[in-house]
Amino acid sequence: MHDLLTGIFFWSALGICLMGMLVRFIMYFKGLSWRLDRVAYTSYPGAGFKGAVRSIYKWLIPFGTYGWRTQPFIAVVFFGFHIGAVLIPLFLLGHNLFLKEKLGISFFTLNAAFADILTWTVVASAFFLVLRRLVLPEVRIMTTLYDYFILAISIAPFVTGLFARYQVGEYSFWLNMHIFCGELLLIAIPFTKLSHVFLFFASRAQLGMDFGIKRGGMKGTKMAW
Amino acid sequence: MFKKILFATSATEASDHAARVAFNIAKTYQSNLNIFHVLGVPTRGYSQVVVDVKTKERVDVDEDYTAWVTEEIKIYYEKYLDEPLDYTIDVAIGLPAREILRQAKTLQPDLILIGGSTGDEDDIVYKKSSVGSTLQKVAKAAKCPVLIVNRPAASFWGGLSNIVFGTDFSKTSDKAFDFAIKVAKALDCELSVFHALDITSLHTGKMLSQDEIEQQIRECLRKIRSRYESRLKELKGYSMDVWEGIPFIEIVKYARDKQADLLIMAHHSRRAPSGDIKLGGNVEQVIVRAGCPVISINK
Amino acid sequence: MPEGTLCNKMPVDTAEGITTLLSDTSGDTYYQEMKELEVDSDLLWKTIQNTCKSRMKTWLEICAHCGMCAESCFLYLVNGRDPKQVPAYKIQSTLGEIIKRKGKVDNQFMRDTMEVAWAKCTCCNRCGMYCPHGIDTGIMFGYLRGLLYQQGFVPWELKIGAGMHRVYRAQMDVTDADFVDTFEWMVEEYEDDYPGLTVPVDKEGAGIMYTVNAREVKHYPEDLAEAAILFHIAGENWTVPSKGWEETSLAMFAGDWAACKMQVESVYDAMERLKPKRMIGTECGHAHRATVIEGPYWAGRKNGQPPVESIHYVEWLAEALNTGKLKIDPSKRIKEPVTLQDSCNYIRNQGLKQATRDIMKHIVAPGYFIEMSPNKEHNYCCGGGGGFNGIGKFRKQRNIALIAKRDQILATGAKLVLAPCHNCWDAIRDLEEEYEIGIRWSFLKPIVIKMLDIPDHLRPEE
Numbered sequence: 001m002h003d004l005l006t007g008i009f010f011w012s013a014l015g016i017c018l019m020g021m022l023v024r025f026i027m028y029f030k031g032l033s034w035r036l037d038r039v040a041y042t043s044y045p046g047a048g049f050k051g052a053v054r055s056i057y058k059w060l061i062p063f064g065t066y067g068w069r070t071q072p073f074i075a076v077v078f079f080g081f082h083i084g085a086v087l088i089p090l091f092l093l094g095h096n097l098f099l100k101e102k103l104g105i106s107f108f109t110l111n112a113a114f115a116d117i118l119t120w121t122v123v124a125s126a127f128f129l130v131l132r133r134l135v136l137p138e139v140r141i142m143t144t145l146y147d148y149f150i151l152a153i154s155i156a157p158f159v160t161g162l163f164a165r166y167q168v169g170e171y172s173f174w175l176n177m178h179i180f181c182g183e184l185l186l187i188a189i190p191f192t193k194l195s196h197v198f199l200f201f202a203s204r205a206q207l208g209m210d211f212g213i214k215r216g217g218m219k220g221t222k223m224a225w
Numbered sequence: 226m227f228k229k230i231l232f233a234t235s236a237t238e239a240s241d242h243a244a245r246v247a248f249n250i251a252k253t254y255q256s257n258l259n260i261f262h263v264l265g266v267p268t269r270g271y272s273q274v275v276v277d278v279k280t281k282e283r284v285d286v287d288e289d290y291t292a293w294v295t296e297e298i299k300i301y302y303e304k305y306l307d308e309p310l311d312y313t314i315d316v317a318i319g320l321p322a323r324e325i326l327r328q329a330k331t332l333q334p335d336l337i338l339i340g341g342s343t344g345d346e347d348d349i350v351y352k353k354s355s356v357g358s359t360l361q362k363v364a365k366a367a368k369c370p371v372l373i374v375n376r377p378a379a380s381f382w383g384g385l386s387n388i389v390f391g392t393d394f395s396k397t398s399d400k401a402f403d404f405a406i407k408v409a410k411a412l413d414c415e416l417s418v419f420h421a422l423d424i425t426s427l428h429t430g431k432m433l434s435q436d437e438i439e440q441q442i443r444e445c446l447r448k449i450r451s452r453y454e455s456r457l458k459e460l461k462g463y464s465m466d467v468w469e470g471i472p473f474i475e476i477v478k479y480a481r482d483k484q485a486d487l488l489i490m491a492h493h494s495r496r497a498p499s500g501d502i503k504l505g506g507n508v509e510q511v512i513v514r515a516g517c518p519v520i521s522i523n524k
Numbered sequence: 525m526p527e528g529t530l531c532n533k534m535p536v537d538t539a540e541g542i543t544t545l546l547s548d549t550s551g552d553t554y555y556q557e558m559k560e561l562e563v564d565s566d567l568l569w570k571t572i573q574n575t576c577k578s579r580m581k582t583w584l585e586i587c588a589h590c591g592m593c594a595e596s597c598f599l600y601l602v603n604g605r606d607p608k609q610v611p612a613y614k615i616q617s618t619l620g621e622i623i624k625r626k627g628k629v630d631n632q633f634m635r636d637t638m639e640v641a642w643a644k645c646t647c648c649n650r651c652g653m654y655c656p657h658g659i660d661t662g663i664m665f666g667y668l669r670g671l672l673y674q675q676g677f678v679p680w681e682l683k684i685g686a687g688m689h690r691v692y693r694a695q696m697d698v699t700d701a702d703f704v705d706t707f708e709w710m711v712e713e714y715e716d717d718y719p720g721l722t723v724p725v726d727k728e729g730a731g732i733m734y735t736v737n738a739r740e741v742k743h744y745p746e747d748l749a750e751a752a753i754l755f756h757i758a759g760e761n762w763t764v765p766s767k768g769w770e771e772t773s774l775a776m777f778a779g780d781w782a783a784c785k786m787q788v789e790s791v792y793d794a795m796e797r798l799k800p801k802r803m804i805g806t807e808c809g810h811a812h813r814a815t816v817i818e819g820p821y822w823a824g825r826k827n828g829q830p831p832v833e834s835i836h837y838v839e840w841l842a843e844a845l846n847t848g849k850l851k852i853d854p855s856k857r858i859k860e861p862v863t864l865q866d867s868c869n870y871i872r873n874q875g876l877k878q879a880t881r882d883i884m885k886h887i888v889a890p891g892y893f894i895e896m897s898p899n900k901e902h903n904y905c906c907g908g909g910g911g912f913n914g915i916g917k918f919r920k921q922r923n924i925a926l927i928a929k930r931d932q933i934l935a936t937g938a939k940l941v942l943a944p945c946h947n948c949w950d951a952i953r954d955l956e957e958e959y960e961i962g963i964r965w966s967f968l969k970p971i972v973i974k975m976l977d978i979p980d981h982l983r984p985e986e
Contacts, residue, residue: 067596
């Protein structure tokens with residue numbers, strides 16, 4: 001079982017994820033239309049690029065935008081979730097050892113204690129994200145089962161990982177579950193709302209170009225995100 | 226003399242005094258009378274909703290509504306319209322002053338007749354003498370003489386025999402004089418030419434001595450004689466006077482003294498140098514205070 | 525009766541058609557007929573497939589339903605934080621649903637959607653600034669309005685408005701002759717006060733071609749005179765076109781894209797005919813958005829620019845004051861607390877916040893200008909944008925929408941509000957009428973004229 005999960009399953013999941021992201025990313029930009037979107041993308045690549053970079057960069061900084069600052073609670077929960085969700089999969093020691101063995105590459109490795117803190121933060125933040133969906137009427141009204149499903153498959157690798165980490169019950173079972181959930185997540189990325197992990201950049205870049213070219217950028221006004 | 230008269234009315238009590246004069250003149254001189262009513266201010270942008278001046282209600286204006294308003298106006302002025310009279314009724318939508326001027330532009334009347342309000346200070350549409358009122362705007366911009374009946378006292382009118390013309394020796398005053406002469410001749414009236422010497426310190430910056438005042442009065446009288454007397458001689462009767470004081474008060478006093486049936490003055494469209502329109506405008510003050518109809522002439 | 529005589533899928537493009545529609549008081553029959561109007565699902569779905577591409581599809585797909593846009597929407601705030609007013613919910617439950625059902629929606633659904641599209645969104649685009657994913661719901665509502673218009677589900681006044689553009693190339697029944705005539709009339713009325721004042725019509729190669737809002741011609745012609753006076757005193761070489769003088773576009777509010785194209789092309793034709801150096805539009809927000817920001821795309825101009833450089837009135841005014849073409853007498857500046865309304869259409873949507881603030885610096889004595897909060901590109905809509913002001917059916921909702929602006933103004937303590945935008949000006953006037961908070965409101969032109977320091981050679985002779 002373990003061999004299967006770390007073998008063909010792993011390769012397929014990774015391949016589907018990367019290829020899927022690449023294809024959808026290209027499709028996104030190919031599908032942009034100056035006429036339908038009413039943005040002269042190609043006429044002003046400089047202004048568009050500046051706007052795009054600014055639009056992405058500002059939103060990546062915690063409390064970097066007006067939006068984040070006006071809603072500090074969601075900002076904390078959001079960054080608590082996403083910082084861990086990005087760093088842990090890539091920079092955990094165990095993951096790097098696995099990558100070294102499989103691909104022959106490895107990244108910078110996180111300090112173990114720090115990794116623990118990050119992981120717990122992700123789980124705690126996820127709890128608050130769920131709570132928010134249940135408690136706040138303005139979020140509840142839009143929340144569908146699908147939203148919980150996305151949250152569940154995102155959080156599953158972390159929870160199973162923690163079980164394995166603290167060796168609750170049988171280690172190998174939780175490890176296999178962890179790998180399975182991780183691969184499920186990889187496959188889900190290009191095909192579900194999780195596509196936002198890369199389409200976030202695309203969509204932000206698009207709006208950035210819109211503001212950079214049409215809505216003030218070329219008048220010398222930087223958008224006060 | 227007054228072949229075509231544009232009578233702008235709110236068709237409410239506020240215009241009753243003006244109405245009395247309007248119908249009276251129209252009958253006496255067989256004029257064509259255009260009774261013109263501006264429905265209201267076009268609020269709500271490009272929507273069709275208008276606040277009716279009369280009812281203060283929000284209404285959807287369409288052909289039915291205008292027809293209904295026209296009928297209402299006919300009923301309101303029933304007692305005048307019973308007798309033979311050459312009249313038309315028009316109803317428009319917009320800001321009253323602007324629409325009255327627009328109507329005047331199309332109709333080219335010899336006279337615009339307009340009323341003041343009778344004290345309902347909340348009546349924002351046909352307001353008295355505050356800044357930007359309908360009266361003020363029409364008097365300022367109209368190309369033909371504008372006859373204003375503001376006080377009820379001004380409307381008990383039995384015909385014209387005495388006309389007072391107030392001058393300040395400006396170019397516009399000369400034009401107003403031409404008109405005054407024309408009216409006096411056509412209607413066989415006496416014409417009194419009057420100038421008020423402004424001795425308020427506001428104007429001169431210092432108190433004048435009595436000698437100086439009398440000196441100036443003599444000068445003004447000389448001016449009146451040289452400017453106007455040759456033409457005044459064509460009339461059956463005339464007089465010329467200069468009084469000192471606050472100009473608009475003196476004019477009103479003089480008109481009362483002369484038992485004038487009509488006051489004619491030039492309207493100075495230029496803004497007062499102080500920029501304070503509330504204080505400025507002798508004509509506007511006279512209009513508010515006069516006991517007879519006032520004709521303001523602009524161009 | 526699937527297609528009504530008044531309410532149907534056909535745009536109005538004859539003067540008679542407009543008169544017929546207008547004679548239907550309050551659109552009563554029109555809305556009755558709308559209840560029977562059939563939805564052409566095939567057309568709807570085909571249109572969506574052809575026009576809902578990458579950007580919008582992605583927006584709808586990746587919306588995380590996080591609700592961060594809720595607080596950004598003034599309509600959500602003034603409607604008791606009703607969750608049904610959350611921008612993401614509003615678009616997902618309308619456009620999102622139509623797409624999900626591949627266009628197979630019924631009449632009731634379309635009528636409900638019409639209310640959401642015109643009474644629950646003013647297309648102010650504020651939410652777009654608060655979405656982490658960069659989803660601009662205002663743009664999607666603009667798109668949705670287009671779909672609704674195509675199916676005939678459009679508020680009565682806007683069907684008329686779009687029709688006006690089709691027939692008169694103006695938002696009201698003002699003909700080209702009316703325009704020139706009125707402008708000349710107004711200038712004549714003021715020429716004694718400003719010797720040499722003229723209105724140069726159809727002058728080729730002028731420095732400025734001026735375009736207006738038809739409402740000025742119809743109801744507020746003083747505005748035309750004021751524009752002429754300011755150009756005259758600034759010594760500008762300016763002109764107005766006898767054709768293509770209307771800058772506004774109710775067709776944009778209606779979602780009638782074909783009429784939008786016809787309208788802007790009439791202005792662009794004038795530009796090409798008269799070859800001015802610049803085009804300047806009046807103090808109107810949506811007019812600038814329609815003719816300068818969105819217009820080039822409707823007209824198929826790939827570079828997104830009108831044929832000649834086109835700027836908003838506030839940009840010209842700021843420039844004239846900054847360069848000393850117009851001089852203000854410092855003793856006549858505003859000396860009372862005054863606040864400024866930032867119009868969504870050219871502040872948030874074209875970043876002109878500095879121009880209006882430069883103007884304020886010139887015309888307000890130091891210490892008297894009080895900013896609203898929030899302000900600039902974060903300012904709330906006046907409450908009447910996107911066509912909301914003009915729709916009788918949604919008057920109640922519009923009056924509630926005014927509360928946000930009312931409270932913002934009250935918080936400044938100012939009694940004078942400068943609103944260089946027709947829609948904002950209307951909304952603020954209406955809010956005073958509705959809530960009586962004792963404020964005055966004004967465009968910039970009349971205020972500036974009163975405080976000008978006019979050079980001697982331009983003054984009238986005494």
